[in-house]
Amino acid sequence: MIVEEKQKKISRQSLRKALDGPSQKFALATGIMWMLFQILIAAQIIYMVPHKVRIVHLGFALIMIFLLTPFFRQSRRDHIGIMDALLVIFTATVFIGMFLRYDALIKMGGRCADVDVVLGILTMILMYEGARRVVSPGLSILSLIVLAYAFFGQYLTGILSTSGYTLKRIINHLVLGGEGIFGFALGVSAETIVIFVIFGSLLQEVGISDYFYDLANAIAGNARGGPAKVAVISSSLMGMVSGETSANVATTGAFTIPLMKRVGYDANFAGAVECAASAGGQILPPVMGATAFMLADTLGIPYIKLAVAAILPALLYYVSVFCTVHFRAVRLGLGSSGEAKQNWGNLLKRSYLLLPMVGIVVLLVMNYTPTFSAFWGGIVTALVLSMLRKETRLNLDKIVRIMYNSAKTAMTLGTATAVVGIVVGTFSLTGITMTIARIIFQVTGGVKLLTLVMTMLVAMILGMGLPTSAAYVLASISAAPALTLVGISDLYAHLFVFYYGCMSTITPPVATGAYTAAGLSGGNPNKIGFLSMRLAVAGFIVPFIFIYSPELLLTGDIDIMATVFSFFVTGLGLLFLCAAVEGALIKPVAPYVRVAFAIIALLLIWPDVLVSLIGLVVSAIVVVVSILRKKELVSPKN
Secondary structure, eight states: OHHHHHHHHHHHHHOOOOOOTHHHHHHHHHHHHHHHHHHHHHTTSSOOOHHHHHHHHHHHHHHHHHHHSOSSTTSOSSSOOHHHHHHHHHHHHHHHHHHHHHHHHHHTTTOOOHHHHHHHHHHHHHHHHHHHHHSOHHHHHHHHHHHHHHHHGGGOOGGGOOOOOOHHHHHIIIIISSSSTTSHHHHHIIIIIHHHHHHHHHHHHHTHHHHHHHHHHHHHTTSTTHHHHHHHHHHHHHHHHHOOHHHHHHHHHHHHHHHHHHHTOOHHHHHHHHHHHHHHGGGSTTTOTTHHHHHHHHHTOOHHHHHHHHHHHHHHHHHHHHHHHHHHHHHHTOOOOSOOOOOHHHHHHGGGGGHHHHHHHHHHHTTOOHHHIIIIIIIIHHHHHHTTSGGGOOOHHHHHHHHHHHHHHHHHHHHHHHHHHHHHHHHHHHTOHHHHHHHHHHHHTTOHHHHHHHHHHHHHHHHTTSOHHHHHHHHHHHTHHHHHHTTOOHHHHHHHHHHHHHHGGGSTTSOHHHHHHHHHHOOOHHHHHHHHHHHTHHHHHHHHHHHHSGGGGOOSSOOHHHHHHHHHHHHHHHHHHHHHHHTBSSSBOOHHHHHHHHHHHHHHHSSOHHHHHHHHHHHHHHHHHHHHTHHHHSOOOO
């Protein structure tokens, strides 16, 4: 009952209208119609050119936004207002016009009529109004600045000057063509991300998310500080499917956060554990959330190659988070909840629930598209499995809930990627991408480490408050090219900015995951955000490590000995870093020992074999001494 109330609270925070009566039925019907269209496209039951799919996708997304979010904050929330109703009708009219005019535009060979320009302008206005309601203001402001640059860049001097573009050319490029709003970013949302959103909603209804929780509870529930470790494991499993930090926090946090508080973790730390674990799910193979498919498409590489490259860094991340929650439990003297039931026989009987995940991976390995794999390997398999047990069978209410919840999530993602399309399209129109890269290169003097730091900051600032997919696209077009100028390969550069796109969701002041966790834990969003960064410290360090220790990505000619050594010393270094941060190892330690741990961590992580060997020797000595002289390491009690 408590869990249901918590989830309803999160729902009310993210959905600002509580429709009733005919208004609710209309919104439900619209959401179901949209998701049904997406399923028919994914199943290849109906065929439509990608551009038309994107038009339908964004049209439905905006209609759902106008139905579910008010024009004014003080508007009534139990029905659809007049202004919103007019916007729904207007949106449907404009997007039907865009859909019908597409074939004529193709025949015109890149030219456009005045009616197309008008439709393009109206589309842009509707998109920004939708974004105003559900997307971070920062993204809209950024895209408007970039749009203004397309119009007025000709009046600038120096390297930022453009040749100047007419209104018709800008609209043609950014709206009517395939480079802007209806470009690559929206395409991934319309063809791949939405299917994974449906898959994630389906997992919750058929009990697979519950299985993830039960499995994690059996593994770590009775360990020291068990509920926090359960949160790490269960959130990693759900996070790689949901692909969005906030959604994952709301799903698994409703179970794990109350348990963490019960064994002695404070509200802020409990929320932070859930945030850090949920954010990492997007970097964890084999699924890595839907944004990773966008990354693979951008690089033009098989998704499996990306998944293999991401394995070791993801393991390092979760080892670090796991160690941090353990050392916090040690420092606080926490035990276990004693409530976990390790019914491995029951878990084994239910292990068939993992088959949808296996199905996706198998089809991806067989080189099927992510959309095809997610639908046939994931959704269809989950539907079949749901029929095996009475309690997991889908009735009409569950189906409606799956479709409606998916539509509510997809409307934000679709609109955000459309707004990102303005930035991407303007960059391609003006050619400013390499200009930004050269500016970063000049500011850092071409020094590799400084360029990495600058790129990290750009990626995190651009990603604040955005869905990971939008954050990655912005960082990949603005910051990643700077890394290639200092000799870093595309895969490493894009994985680098992808990490910080994920970490931006837990970074204050706009930590979307932290605000969701605060609603569940009763903590302070900013404190949760900063604690999340502390817990997820590996997420901020590991990208630098795999740049300087490229063997960790398992690409090219793999040197097994070098890879094993690098993975071991890096993992050990992160362990000591976590011990330094939390002030505990076997027992709580004194401040000077924490400093020693931090130095050892630096030696182990440093990308030099000799320095790492010195770190290994020193770490061995410290561990032995800490065992033999425990009393000297214990902090004096206040």
